[in-house]
Amino acid sequence: MTAILITGYKSFELGIFKDKDPKIPIIKKAIKRDLLRFLDEGADWFIFLGNLGFEYWALEVALELQKTYDVQLATIFLFENHGQNWNESNQEKLAKFKQTDFVKYVYDSYQNPSQLKQYNQFLLNNTDGAYLFYDEDKETNLKYLYQMIKAKDTYPLKCLTFEELNDIVQDLD
Template sequence: MKVLTVTGYKPMELNIFKEDDHRISFIKAAIKKRLISFIEEGLEWVLLSGQMGVEMWTGQVVLDLKETYDIKLALIPPFENQETRWPEPIQQAYQELTLTADFYKPLYVGDYKGAFQFKAKNKWLIDKSDGCLILMDEEFPGSGRFFHQETAGMEHYPVYLITPADLDDVVEELRMADPDYWT
């Protein structure tokens, strides 16, 4: 797999309302762990639409991984100015991603015109990638369900999930890696 799309929850779907919420570090660690395994198997590009939450956190993880691995980041939002209604700190983080991504181009020119843009964005990302990674609990899928539904029945499009159990494993790994845990 050379090209992977990553998506998942928006922060409010996880009850995360501050950029310094400690749970974000666990989510990023889980994403990093999965991305490294894909990179070691030949992954070259990560595609994101840049939505706040999992996608932006993934973008930040990819930028960190670029220091060690040969990986590229493409940011393809569904339309221009998607961040205008977001909180200011998230807007700033999004702008930073747009400037540092290896490729950035909105799918539609102009501002939001309708829900069709999100559906088209999902289809485009699926068409341009070899598989996807979704942070999602299938019992409570949140907004990631739309992307997941779009992949339903696609035999040659692998869908990988980061589940709540995966997040629990990462939290435990990080706790056990802390020397203070053992004292």
């Protein structure tokens, strides 16, 4: 795998509403472990969608790793106006996504629901594997992408699970 799609739960879906939430360092520790594994396996691109929460924390980790490893970062937004109504703090986070090595907007604006499926297909066609923070028992809109990935037999998927995060917490104790 060389291009890894990275996405997962948004912060509000995890009940995280502050940047100083004690859960974030635990999640970032898991992200770092997994991104290092991808780099060791030959990954040279990490692809983001521009969402707050798991993706943003993964972006922060990837930016740190980029100082040491030869890895490129990309953000492929669904729409050109992604995040335009976010508050100032979130606009600063959005700006980090827009400063990656490659930025693309798939659509100018929303036209119809089929765009979402086409976007997901575009992402799968242009990446070699995915890293998701997702659990089938805690469904969100991410289930549509997850189901498309699961339907592709030859598309590698690594899911970060709540159980893995609990293991990290146990190791800290």
